Amino acid sequence: MDARIREHAEIIADHSTGIEAGDNVVIQLPKEAEELAVALHEICGDRGANPIYLNYSARAQRAYKRAADAFEEPGHRHALYAETDVFIIARGGENVTEDADVDPGTNAAYNRAMEEVKRERLSKTWCLTQFPTASHAQLAGMSTEAYENFVWDAVSLDxxxxxxxxxxxxxxxxxxxxxxxxxxxxxxxxxxxxxxxxxxxxxxxxxxxxxxxxxxxxxxxxxxxxxxxxxxxxxxxxxxxxxxxxxxxxxxxxxxxxxxxxxxxxxxxxxxxxxxxxxxxxxxxxxxxxxxxxxxxxxxxxxxxxxxxxxxxxxxxxxxxxxxxxxxxxxxxxxxxxxxxxxxxxxxxxxxxxxxx
Incomplete structure (x- = not known):
């Protein structure tokens, strides 16, 4: 594992969220960020926290939005967030334009249904971060290596x-x-x-x-x-x-x-x-x-x-x-x-x- 990934995880755990023994921690990352998930799980294990790993797929989310006729508040997700102490999410993924063919009205309807769930999540200790992927490097007009350096230099600021x-x-x-x-x-x-x-x-x-x-x-x-x-x-x-x-x-x-x-x-x-x-x-x-x-x-x-x-x-x-x-x-x-x-x-x-x- 790249030492910078482990440092990224430590900054999230120590500086951003202060994970402690007994904390219920939700870790929601794309599959490309699995090494960051591994490092975060090791930290949770060391500290006696309780992690749940949600593997976020923009492709699956797109499929759901395009197939559904209507959206209702997902009570089971609301219940999960209600029992959560720390929520960690990282952007990444292999296609930054996955949602490009979802109708704006569909996105608006989905967001309305998710409003209470979102409010519950934001009431907890949370951290939104970025895992450097080739797709985001391409969007930024940078090589993958240069983008990795850019992200991890920004994350490890004083x-x-x-x-x-x-x-x-x-x-x-x-x-x-x-x-x-x-x-x-x-x-x-x-x-x-x-x-x-x-x-x-x-x-x-x-x-x-x-x-x-x-x-x-x-x-x-x-x-x-x-x-x-x-x-x-x-x-x-x-x-x-x-x-x-x-x-x-x-x-x-x-x-x-x-x-x-x-x-x-x-x-x-x-x-x-x-x-x-x-x-x-x-x-x-x-x-x-x-x-x-x-x-x-x-x-x-x-x-x-x-x-x-x-x-x-x-x-x-x-x-x-x-x-x-x-x-x-x-x-x-x-x-x-x-x-x-x-x-x-x-x-x-x-x-x-x-x-x-």
Whole structure:
């Protein structure tokens, strides 16, 4: 086994989840990540934890979605998650476009049925990570070896140092009332944060980490945003997304590619037309775009926003929690002609934070 796989497993167990004796641990990985599963099972055995291994197949999931006439909440999965202490999932797989021919309406219906199950899972200690596979290397335009180095270098960052850097932005946002984001001619967006909490993502729930994120006050988002970096969703690329918000809600939208897929996402439910997250990327180790949101949203010269569900821990008492079967992150490149303002004060210009100058 590559020593970096074992190190990856140890970081998940020690830093990201803190697996302890007696923990019920669900490990959901694709077959390509079996060695990571082996290493995690060894750690669980050493510590007296109780692992269950779910072998996730995007191909099987596609077959189910295309064959089913309707979807119901899977109570047996909900019961499993209710008894789970730690949930670990890794992206990977041999075909990143497996869902490309699933109808957007089908995906929306499936996500609605899974909403309570998803909420149960997110209430537990969880970690989402990446296992480097040839398919993701190809998507990123990299050799398999180069992609392995990229992933494992990002995973094994000095997370204590990263936490300290990001703590400065957490403090700024936690004292903020209004944030304004301007970039080029297509993005000028305002939102209020009052009463909500900014969180420091330094490689716990997401591995790699490297962002500060919060939730906007649900009905406060006003203006237009052009997401000038593409995203992969359900096996297809959505590019050139433009959204216009009034009183927090998306009132118009467009995309240069796969606009019908974007429409399907926004039509999932009422909450999918509101922002559930504002995130600010701060990981300088991630220095290239790879069509993988787990990495791309952490890049230091970006902000991202997610339509759909908000993380409950970011929403303060008295503010409305946005709920949805979707949570779709989209990215704005802030490296040029861009400013983040907090209560009228510039905190980032062209990708550089004021505390970095």
């Amino acid at each position: 997370w204590d140092a990263q936490r300290e850097l990001q703590a400065e932005m957490v403090e700024i946002l936690n004292e903020a009332d209004e944030v304004r984001i301007r970039s080029g001619e297509g993005t000028d967006l305002r939102m209020r944060l009052s009463g909500n909490e900014a969180l420091n993502d330094y490689g716990e729930a997401n591995l790699p980490g490297g962002e500060v994120f919060t939730a906007p006050v649900r009905d406060s988002v006003e203006g237009e945003v052009h997401f000038d970096l593409p995203l992969y969703r359900y096996g297809r690329e959505i590019d050139g997304v433009r959204l216009r918000f009034e009183e927090g809600r998306v009132v118009s939208h467009a995309a240069e590619r796969n606009e019908e897929l974007l429409t399907g996402i926004l039509d999932t439910d009422e909450g999918s037309r509101y922002l559930g997250e504002l995130g600010i990327g701060m990981n300088r180790q991630i220095d290239r775009f790879t069509y993988n949101m787990l990495f791309d949203e952490k890049m230091g010269d970006t902000v991202h926003m997610a339509v759909g569900s908000a993380y409950p821990e970011t929403v303060g008492e008295g503010n409305e929690l946005n709920e949805s079967g979707e949570h779709v992150d989209m990215i704005v490149d802030m490296s040029e002609d861009s400013v983040i303002e907090v209560d009228g004060e510039v905190v980032q210009r062209d990708g550089t934070f004021v505390f970095e100058e």
